[in-house]
Every structure is written in structure tokens, then in C-alpha cells.
Amino acid sequence: MPSFHQLELSTAMLSTLEQLGYQRPTPVQASAIPPILAGRDVIAMAKTGSGKTAAFGIGLLEHLNVRHFAVQGLVLCPTRELADQVAKALRELARSIANVKILTLCGGVAIGPQIGSLSHGAHLVVGTPGRVQDHLRKGTLVLDHLKTLVLDEADRMLDMGFRDAMDDIIGQLPGQRQTLLFSATWPESIRTLSEQYQRDPVDVRVADSEPAPDIDEQFYEIQPGQQADALAALLSLHRPGSCIAFCTTRQQCDELAEILNERGFNALALHGDLDQKDRDAVLVRFANQSVAVLLATDVAARGLDIKSLPLVVNVEPARDTEVHTHRVGRTGRAGEQGRAVTFCTPAQAHRVNRLEAARDGDLAWGDTGALLATPDRPVAPPMRTLCVAGGRKDKVRPGDLMGALTGEAGLPGDAVGKIDLFDFQCFVAIRSELAQKALKRLENGRIKGRRFRVRLV
Ligand code: ADP
Numbered sequence: 482m483p484s485f486h487q488l489e490l491s492t493a494m495l496s497t498l499e500q501l502g503y504q505r506p507t508p509v510q511a512s513a514i515p516p517i518l519a520g521r522d523v524i525a526m527a528k529t530g531s532g533k534t535a536a537f538g539i540g541l542l543e544h545l546n547v548r549h550f551a552v553q554g555l556v557l558c559p560t561r562e563l564a565d566q567v568a569k570a571l572r573e574l575a576r577s578i579a580n581v582k583i584l585t586l587c588g589g590v591a592i593g594p595q596i597g598s599l600s601h602g603a604h605l606v607v608g609t610p611g612r613v614q615d616h617l618r619k620g621t622l623v624l625d626h627l628k629t630l631v632l633d634e635a636d637r638m639l640d641m642g643f644r645d646a647m648d649d650i651i652g653q654l655p656g657q658r659q660t661l662l663f664s665a666t667w668p669e670s671i672r673t674l675s676e677q678y679q680r681d682p683v684d685v686r687v688a689d690s691e692p693a694p695d696i697d698e699q700f701y702e703i704q705p706g707q708q709a710d711a712l713a714a715l716l717s718l719h720r721p722g723s724c725i726a727f728c729t730t731r732q733q734c735d736e737l738a739e740i741l742n743e744r745g746f747n748a749l750a751l752h753g754d755l756d757q758k759d760r761d762a763v764l765v766r767f768a769n770q771s772v773a774v775l776l777a778t779d780v781a782a783r784g785l786d787i788k789s790l791p792l793v794v795n796v797e798p799a800r801d802t803e804v805h806t807h808r809v810g811r812t813g814r815a816g817e818q819g820r821a822v823t824f825c826t827p828a829q830a831h832r833v834n835r836l837e838a839a840r841d842g843d844l845a846w847g848d849t850g851a852l853l854a855t856p857d858r859p860v861a862p863p864m865r866t867l868c869v870a871g872g873r874k875d876k877v878r879p880g881d882l883m884g885a886l887t888g889e890a891g892l893p894g895d896a897v898g899k900i901d902l903f904d905f906q907c908f909v910a911i912r913s914e915l916a917q918k919a920l921k922r923l924e925n926g927r928i929k930g931r932r933f934r935v936r937l938v
């Protein structure tokens with residue numbers, strides 16, 4: 482691991498880092514700082530706590546021309562708490578550079594004082610997309626001289642429904658700029674974002690010190706009709722926060738979902754017969770972690786943008802090896818441990834034999850008797866979904882919902898999960914234990930000065 486000296490930082494920065502007690506760069510800093518200093522676009526993926534803030538913070542400050550009184554760097558963050566943390570870290574890193582002005586622009590607080598501060602000028606702005614957008618619209622924030630845009634926790638910003646706001650903001654920035662994208666995970670939506678807004682980015686991915694993505698795959702021989710029992714037993718044994726069980730037919734999805742619900746497991750069916758609205762609602766509730774088990778057909782699961790699942794189950798073996806691999810590939814992504822389990826009746830054995838023939842090693846068969854002896858122990862999903870009867874067409878934005886929920890002694894920012902906006906409604910994931918409180922707040926409060934009907938799904 483190099484030292485900060487080898488990264489060719491200014492003496493002022495080196496002395497600050499020493500004062501902060503940073504002895505050497507973290508892996509993501511060591512890989513990201515050189516291309517950032519060279520002015521390249523960078524996409525950096527590293528897990529939480531790996532020092533991403535200082536990686537872009539050092540870049541922003543080393544590039545800063547303090548005598549040029551214009552906003553040169555903009556950091557977009559998903560929540561006010563994170564924006565405050567980033568601004569605090571930047572101020573610490575800026576302590577040996579005189580007169581650097583760093584402003585935070587977040588929703589949930591009065592806009593007037595922010596306008597006042599902006600009129601005095603700022604070098605770096607840290608904010609949430611909604612409020613930054615407001616200031617751009619009012620003309621109180623001018624980004625014509627911006628040199629660097631940072632998208633921090635970009636995956637979380639997308640999860641929270643900020644895509645439209647980000648598009649709007651980025652569309653107003655100078656084309657000649659550096660774009661740094663930081664994310665803890667690597668879903669398709671982040672790749673799309675990078676393709677759209679970055680130029681020839683340097684890809685900095687810090688491999689976890691844990692072993693490579695690993696899928697623990699197991700097979701159980703069951704008798705026809707034992708699928709529901711085997712699935713309930715498996716869920717009770719591993720208690721995953723989230724699981725997809727692949728079924729062959731729509732009827733199988735519906736039947737298994739019904740049986741599991743009767744037994745206390747929180748399950749939903751996803752198949753081609755649902756209309757668009759129901760399908761959206763199922764996808765939203767599964768993706769935002771307020772439903773633990775999804776019974777899905779292959780076709781219906783195609784559009785699912787889920788980062789990684791702790792457990793994938795094949796209620797029946799897939800008809801061909803490629804489909805099997807595709808299903809199983811939904812677990813164990815992004816360096817996480819994954820588990821895939823396949824149930825197989827004697828009549829379906831040929832499908833599994835084909836799979837075995839296509840592989841090098843033997844398949845691992847579990848003890849079905851022991852599995853079926855597991856008593857039911859359902860897990861409660863971590864989140865619940867609030868449905869608000871107002872959406873894009875009502876000009877409701879994620880920031881408005883965050884503001885209504887977390888403003889003035891409300892819920893902590895991390896109680897709010899994914900926010901999914903549709904034209905006439907939106908879904909907000911709330912940590913289960915705070916769901917009632919959130920419901921009350923939204924019922925009694927106002928969003929955009931209006932009252933909307935709210936219910937727990
Ligand atoms: P991330 O954004 O990757 O989740 P942070 O940037 O918030 O992580 O950093 C996590 C913690 O590590 C912070 O408390 C920060 O002060 C500390 N930190 C960052 N870089 C270093 C370093 N090079 N040496 C020691 N501590 C560091």
C-alpha cells in the first residue's frame with residue numbers, strides 16, 4: 482500500500498492528513514486519488530466505511546482555486562444526514578487551506594438562509610438533489626464554472642427515486658467537467674448512469690478481502706406435492722431477509738404464495754397474468770424489502786432489478802442449464818455470500834442430471850428428512866411500504882417525502898428506504914418498527930402544502 486506522499490499531494494494536504502491521524506490511504510483512496518488528480522472520470526465501488534469521502538474530498542480540494550469565487554465542485558448525496566457528514570469531512574480536510582467556503586443545500590430546512598449564504602459565494606456545494614434543483618430553478622445557485630461533479634452513494638440516490646432530479650441537474654452542468662461516481666453496489670442502473678454521464682471512466686473496484694463471490698448450492702430430492710413444505714422449511718432454516726422462489730407455472734406461484742401466507746410467511750406471487758399496476762406494486766414491495774418471499778416465473782422475474790439475494794430457490798429444476806445458471810446468478814453478487822437451493826422430484830431427475838453433466842464437480846445433495854423436520858419460523862420483513870396517493874403529476878418529489886417524514890423531530894433518515902414514484906402514487910419503504918409512526922406523520926402532516934391519502938400496504 483503506498484503512502485499519501487507517493488500520491489503527490491500538496492504539503493498542506495499532507496499535513497492535514499497527518500493531523501487527522503490518517504497514516505496511509507485506504508485501498509479505494511490509493512486507487513482512486515491518482516486518476517482523480519489527473520482529472521479523469523472515476524467510478525469507484527467500495528463498501529461502506531472504506532474511506533470514499535476523503536477519496537473525492539482530497540481531489541476536490543487539491544483542484545480548488547480558492548481565489549476564484551465560484552462553485553467549482555458539487556457533491557450530490559441521498560440524504561441530509563449524509564450531506565452533513567460529507568460537508569463536515571470536507572471542512573476537516575480543508576483546514577489548512579485558508580478561506581474555503583463549503584455550503585450544504587438540503588431540503589427539510591428553510592430555503593431563505595441558504596439563498597443568503599449562496600449570495601456570499603461558495604467554492605464547494607454539498608446537497609440533496611431536490612434542494613439543489615430548487616436553487617437551480619430559482620437561479621440562486623449558478624454552476625457555470627463547475628469543474629467536478631461527485632455522485633456520492635449513487636446507488637442509494639437511485640433507490641430513493643432521485644433519477645429525474647439528477648438528470649435535470651446534470652443537464653445544466655458544463656459538459657467539460659469531471660464526473661466522479663461512488664457506489665457501494667453495482668446494479669444495472671448504476672452502469673447505465675455511468676454510461677450516460679461519464680467519459681471514459683477509470684474503474685476502481687476494491688475487491689473485498691473476503692473470498693470471491695461464492696454461491697453455496699444445494700439440491701434436495703422431494704416427493705411430488707412436498708414443494709410447499711420444503712420451501713417453508715428452507716425459509717425457516719435460513720431465514721433470509723429476501724428470497725426468490727422460481728416456479729414453473731402461474732398456478733404454482735399463486736398456490737405456493739397462498740400456502741406460505743397462511744403459514745405466516747410474507748409472500749407474493751409475480752407472474753405474467755398480473756396487470757401493470759399490480760405488477761408494479763409487487764416489484765416495488767419486493768425491491769424495497771417489505772416482502773420477504775417472491776414466487777416468480779422466469780419470464781416475470783426478467784425485469785427485476787434486485788442487487789443481490791441471500792437465497793434463490795428452484796421449486797422445480799429449470800428445464801435447461803442456461804436458465805438454471807441465470808436464476809442462480811441472482812444470488813451471491815457484489816462479493817456477498819449467496820445460497821441457491823433446488824428441489825427435485827424423482828420424475829424431474831433428468832433435468833438435474835443434465836446440469837451435473839455440464840459441470841465438473843458432483844452436486845451437493847441435502848438431507849430432505851432433516852430439512853422437512855424444521856418447524857415453521859417465518860421472518861418478518863425489515864421494511865413496510867406506505868402508499869401515498871400522490872405522485873409525479875402532483876409534483877411530489879422524493880425530497881418532499883423525506884422532508885415530511887424526517888423534518889423537525891421526525892424519523893431518522895435511515896428509517897426511510899427506497900422511494901418509488903409513479904404518476905399518481907408513490908411507495909415509501911419504512912423500517913417496520915417505525916411504520917405506524919411514519920403513517921401518522923404523513924396522515925397529519927402536509928406534503929407540498931397538501932394532504933394526500935396515505936395507507937400501509
Ligand atoms: P465511506 O464513504 O466509504 O462509507 P467514509 O469516507 O465515511 O467511508 O470513511 C469512513 C471512516 O474512515 C471515517 O471516519 C474517516 O474519517 C475514516 N478514514 C478515511 N480515510 C482514512 C484513512 N486513510 N486512514 C484512517 N481513517 C480514514
Ligand code: MG
Nearest residue numbers: 533534633634
Ligand atoms: Mg460515503
